[in-house]
Amino acid sequence: MTYRDRALALTVILLWGLNFLAIRVGLDHLPPFFFAALRFAVIAVPVLLFVPRPAVRMRWILLYGTGFGMLQFAFLFSAMRVGMPTGLASLVLQSSAPFTVLLGALLLRERLRPAQIAGLLVAVSGMAIIGWNQFAHAALLPVLLTLAAGLGWAFGNIGARRATVESPGVNPLHLTLWTTAVPVLPLFALSALWEGPGTGIRALADTFTADGWPALVALAYIVVLGTVVGSGVWTYLMSRYPAGSVAPLSLLVPVVGFTAAWAFLGETPAPASLVGGAVVIVGAFVATVTARRAPATAPETDTKPALAPEPEAHAGPAAGVKAEAGAVSGVALPDSTRSAGVTVPLPARVGFPEPVTVAPPDYRLSPGHCAPPNPRRSRRAEPAGNSLGRWAVPGTSR
DSSP, X not given: OOHHHHHHXXXXXXXXXXXXXXXXXXXXXXXXXXXXXXXXXXXXXXXXXXXXXXXXXXXHHHHHIIIIIIIHHHHHHHHHHTTOOHHXXXXXXXXXXXXXXXXXXHHSOOOOOHHHHHHHHHHHXXXXXXXXXXGGGSOHHHHHHHHHHHHHHHHHHHHHHHHHHXXXXXXXXXXXXXXXXXXXXXXXXXXXXXXXXXXHHHHHHHTTSTTTHHHHHHHHHIIIIIIIIHHHHHHHHHHHSOHHHHGGGGGGHHHHHHHHHHHHSOOOOOHHHHHHHHHHHHHHHHHHHSOOOOOOOOOOOOOOOOOOOOOOOOSSOOOOEEEEEEEOOOOOOOGXXXXXXXXXXXXXXGOOSSOEEOOOOOOOOOTTOOSOOOHHHHHHTOOTTOOSOSSOOTTOOO
């Protein structure tokens, strides 16, 4: 992961850590399911009207929106409403990191390096230290609900990963914005069934009073910074790196969450929580530094040497030639060159150590000869080492 992408990841961590403060403020005025539906409805309406749909399959938009949007925030808001402390909620929610790594290995078959696995285990051990220290402040049900929220977040990460892998050129922000339209209707339906048909509307009307304006500020922070900016950058990182490389970064969110809860809500972290936070930072750093993208491999090239072309057949008995060692294949000789020596390139495998001049044959009649040599007989008498072509050249045998 590059330094620029690490800086973007740290920005998301800061925004999401402070997001728990905004959630706590909003839940003090609005019911959880209605609050979760409202945060997505504010974004979904303009998105459906003005933002083009990303060129990805709808199944990945539905998976991303259902996991990251509906399941995560429905369970998280419910857990915090029934008593989950803000700092501890920011910690337990980061169970999405090991859940994402596990789902990435099972569903996407992503391979993890040993150092990455070790860093992830160190970070999880830091979370265990913090959780062991804070477990007395939360009942079992809020913890289980927060773990379910982390699992939903992990499924959302897998959906984002699949969408960006199948469509590498997709706009991460457009993808994130379109997923906000998925949980709106299901969450409003849950609110009407579980919280009452008019409970959310009455609570929303109370936020426009002098005592309810903090809920509107919290809603604006969650919508703009927590969802649009934070989730958009997170999706960008998921599109560039494997799920197991990005997910461990979310383990740093509890550090910001605990610090913000201590500074603004008076939740004082114990020394064990501080030690666990330091362990989480070390483990997340090791897990992300060792998980680099594999470099692109250069295409294989054929390194076999090119074979020399075979010599062409001569059209007839060749005149005397000057053979040059190391030249390329021979050529046919025209009739006009039969009376004088010419230079013809020959392949190096003929074996001439140096240029050799071959005298032209004498076709004059002599006693005992009534005709020029028969080419067919010369071909049958051709030495095995001669590769000048079809016709033997008298005087070239060695």
